[in-house]
Amino acid sequence: MNMTIRLALPADATALPAIERSAAELFRLNPPLAWLADAEVADAAFHVQAIRQARVWVAEACEGQLAGFLRAVPVDNQLHIEELSVSQHFQGQGIGRKLLSAAIAQAGEQQLCAVTLTTFRDLPWNAPFYQRMGFTLLNADETAAHLIDALHHDSAHGLPAERRCAMRLMLR
Numbered sequence: 001m002n003m004t005i006r007l008a009l010p011a012d013a014t015a016l017p018a019i020e021r022s023a024a025e026l027f028r029l030n031p032p033l034a035w036l037a038d039a040e041v042a043d044a045a046f047h048v049q050a051i052r053q054a055r056v057w058v059a060e061a062c063e064g065q066l067a068g069f070l071r072a073v074p075v076d077n078q079l080h081i082e083e084l085s086v087s088q089h090f091q092g093q094g095i096g097r098k099l100l101s102a103a104i105a106q107a108g109e110q111q112l113c114a115v116t117l118t119t120f121r122d123l124p125w126n127a128p129f130y131q132r133m134g135f136t137l138l139n140a141d142e143t144a145a146h147l148i149d150a151l152h153h154d155s156a157h158g159l160p161a162e163r164r165c166a167m168r169l170m171l172r
């Protein structure tokens with residue numbers, strides 16, 4: 001499938017909540033996490049704000065339809081990935097990998113030292129995927145303050161702390 005990865009434009013924001021909701025349907029495969037498929041997602045106004053800061057990438061199918069997005073924020077010379085979502089219909093076709101590669105490439109061009117994220121340790125489309133992309137699991141003593149905050153934020157939103165982990169890809 002022809003898929004373009006590009007930085008998002010403000011006009012893309014209206015499509016992103018539906019992508020995040022559709023992507024989350026995947027969590028129904030893991031019954032204790034099925035509630036995530038019905039959880040609230042960020043609204044379009046939130047996405048417009050993030051897009052204006054130029055840290056959101058979208059995957060656009062050739063018909064102009066958006067299939068997925070990645071949102072990240074720079075923190076302490078690192079790029080922290082806050083969200084990666086691919087609509088259910090488009091999953092498993094390499095789009096998530098392409099979005100992640102675009103973010104990593106930009107972080108490298110901008111001389112950032114690492115890319116970070118928090119995710120589920122045990123879901124096959126989470127930590128094992130990031131490990132294949134070169135990310136490593138961080139121990140408590142290697143976990144930077146922004147990742148500890150992100151893990152606390154995850155727990156505060158009901159994500160089971162024992163299944164969450166922080167990961168980092170060093171760039172230099």
Ligand SMILES: CC(C)(COP(=O)(O)OP(=O)(O)OC[C@H]1O[C@@H](n2cnc3c(N)ncnc32)[C@H](O)[C@@H]1OP(=O)(O)O)[C@@H](O)C(=O)NCCC(=O)NCCS
Nearest residue numbers: 023084085086091092093094095096097119124125129132
């Ligand atoms: C994670 C996500 C964005 C990946 O998007 P995608 O377009 O399906 O990803 P890709 O097709 O590029 O596949 C990525 C890897 O995950 C694996 N994968 C994808 N879907 C999978 C599934 N349902 N079961 C098992 N593995 C899966 C693929 O094997 C692939 O690994 P590889 O490239 O090393 O072979 C997508 O699954 C999603 O939106 N999930 C729900 C939200 C989520 O978990 N976001 C990440 C938060 S940290």
